[in-house]
Amino acid sequence: MVKRKSILIGLISLMLLIVSACSSSQTGGDSKETGKKDSKTLVLAAYGGSYEKKMKETVIPKFEKEFGVKVKYITGSSVDTVSKLQAQKDNPQIDVAFIDDGPQAQAKSFGLLAPLDEKIVTNLANVYDIAKDKDNIGVGFGIISTGLAYNKEMFEQNKWEPISSWNDLADPKFKGKLVLPSISNTYGLQMLIMAAKANGGSEQNIEPGFNKMKQIAKNAVTFDKTADVSNYFLQGQTVASAWGSSRVFTLKETGFPIEFVIPKEGAPALMSTVSVVKGAPNEELAQKFVNYVLSEEVQAEFAKSLFDGPVNKKVKLSGEILDKIIYGEEQISKLVKVDWEYINQKRDEWTERANKEIEVAH
Numbered sequence: 001m002v003k004r005k006s007i008l009i010g011l012i013s014l015m016l017l018i019v020s021a022c023s024s025s026q027t028g029g030d031s032k033e034t035g036k037k038d039s040k041t042l043v044l045a046a047y048g049g050s051y052e053k054k055m056k057e058t059v060i061p062k063f064e065k066e067f068g069v070k071v072k073y074i075t076g077s078s079v080d081t082v083s084k085l086q087a088q089k090d091n092p093q094i095d096v097a098f099i100d101d102g103p104q105a106q107a108k109s110f111g112l113l114a115p116l117d118e119k120i121v122t123n124l125a126n127v128y129d130i131a132k133d134k135d136n137i138g139v140g141f142g143i144i145s146t147g148l149a150y151n152k153e154m155f156e157q158n159k160w161e162p163i164s165s166w167n168d169l170a171d172p173k174f175k176g177k178l179v180l181p182s183i184s185n186t187y188g189l190q191m192l193i194m195a196a197k198a199n200g201g202s203e204q205n206i207e208p209g210f211n212k213m214k215q216i217a218k219n220a221v222t223f224d225k226t227a228d229v230s231n232y233f234l235q236g237q238t239v240a241s242a243w244g245s246s247r248v249f250t251l252k253e254t255g256f257p258i259e260f261v262i263p264k265e266g267a268p269a270l271m272s273t274v275s276v277v278k279g280a281p282n283e284e285l286a287q288k289f290v291n292y293v294l295s296e297e298v299q300a301e302f303a304k305s306l307f308d309g310p311v312n313k314k315v316k317l318s319g320e321i322l323d324k325i326i327y328g329e330e331q332i333s334k335l336v337k338v339d340w341e342y343i344n345q346k347r348d349e350w351t352e353r354a355n356k357e358i359e360v361a362h
Contacts, residue, residue: 040069042285045084046098047272048075049228050250054305063292069285077185078103085112085277092279095286100186101140101271105340106347108137114278120287123294123312130332131271131311136157138275141293142246142308143326145267145335146190149248150240151233153257157225163240166191166198166263168216179238180216182223183354189347191242192335192354193338198265203339206350215356223359233258244270246307269326269335272308303327 008269042063046055052075060071076084078100085107099107104358107113116136118124124132124139131140148163155162169178177295181188195216196202196209221237228252232238245267248260274293292298299310303317309326310317315329326332 003253034187038063040282041072042069042282042289043072043074043093044094044098044289045074045076045094045096047077047228048226049230050247051228051306054250058301058305059293059298062298063289066292067285067288077225079184082107082110082112086110092277092281094277095282096289097138097277099138099273099275101273102186102189102338102340102343102347104138104273105273106277106344107237107345108133112278113137113275113278114283116276117287120284121291121294123291126296126312126314127294128311128313128329128332130248130329138273139290139294140271140311141274141299141304141331142272142306143311143335144246144270144272145262145326146187146194146244146309147248147267147269148240148261148263149229149233149243149258150261151238151257152259154236154239156213162259163261164264166194166242166265167212168263169219169240169242170212172219174219174220174240176219177239178216178219178221179229179232179241180220180223181227181229181242182225182359183351184225185227187227187242187244188223188268188354189343190270190338191330192350193343194242194263194265194268194336197336197353198263203342203346206346210353210357213354217358245324245326246322248307249307266336267333268338 046052052073056073065072074094081097081099082103085094088094089112097107116124116139118136127139131143133139150163181191183189183192192206192213192345193203193362196206199208199212201208224232228247229238229241229243230247233251233256245260246260252258274290275281276290280286294312296312296314299312299315300317302308303310303315303325304321307324326335328342
């Protein structure tokens with residue numbers, strides 16, 4: 001009798017454990033459905049170099065504190081990030097992607113990005129139209145220009161005149177003294193396009209660009225794929241390059257004698273965009289991060305720390321910073337607009353050709 005009673009008690013205990021486990025499991029399911037997790041980590045894929053440093057020093061800590069979350073930062077160029085998103089399409093691991101406007105248009109066409117929720121991203125109402133996507137798939141958060149950068153001290157030592165044209169990079173005096181951006185990143189692609197425009201061509205007539213780039217490549221030590229040539233300048237491996245205004249002024253802030261030039265043929269606009277990844281693990285938090293990036297406070301921080309021209313119309317800036325950024329619609333209107341829709345149709349073809357004829361062959 002005692003034995004049978006012990007068995008009965010054991011069975012009852014086992015059933016209670018099963019019921020308890022089921023209840024716990026159900027609670028976990030409810031938590032997942034409402035987006036609540038024991039520990040939230042927002043995953044960003046964004047630019048490296050000085051940009052990453054400033055993001056981690058200023059923008060990210062404030063967001064972590066305000067929303068009580070952790071942010072994981074994955075470094076890569078725009079093309080690298082799009083490749084990651086493609087590889088993870090069926091199981092996204094990234095919540096928010098920072099991508100240049102050209103590759104971002106590709107990512108959109110591949111179905112990798114989610115629409116912005118205007119009920120959460122309320123700061124969209126204050127953004128210049130040029131920064132908006134017609135379908136609200138991502139948004140520009142900073143406007144810069146791609147121009148030429150050169151080491152002022154090295155130029156003065158060699159008694160060289162400052163560069164003023166895209167064609168100046170082909171001057172034989174620079175042989176073995178240039179590190180140039182690879183066509184695999186936006187700076188390199190825009191350099192090819194401007195080389196075409198500077199020699200009678202265009203996006204639709206790219207041949208003059210390839211011809212000039214073959215001449216320029218004779219002076220190159222290497223072609224950088226990271227979109228950050230700061231170390232090459234610091235180590236004296238390059239005296240000039242094609243680069244973005246924000247990165248040039250970030251390096252200049254350290255005291256390095258670098259100068260930014262808008263060539264006489266013009267400088268193309270480059271929009272840095274921020275997008276929520278389709279199927280993001282933390283989609284609502286990702287939407288909040290985009291809204292945070294578009295806030296007046298963060299937009300002003302990007303301008304002062306990273307020299308990105310603000311897209312929020314309400315941002316008010318004054319003083320020396322205005323000499324280092326694109327600010328307001330009047331300045332935006334003077335930048336060269338590139339045809340990304342056409343370019344992205346040709347990008348793979350141009351990249352393959354540049355790799356064979358320019359970057360490897362040089």
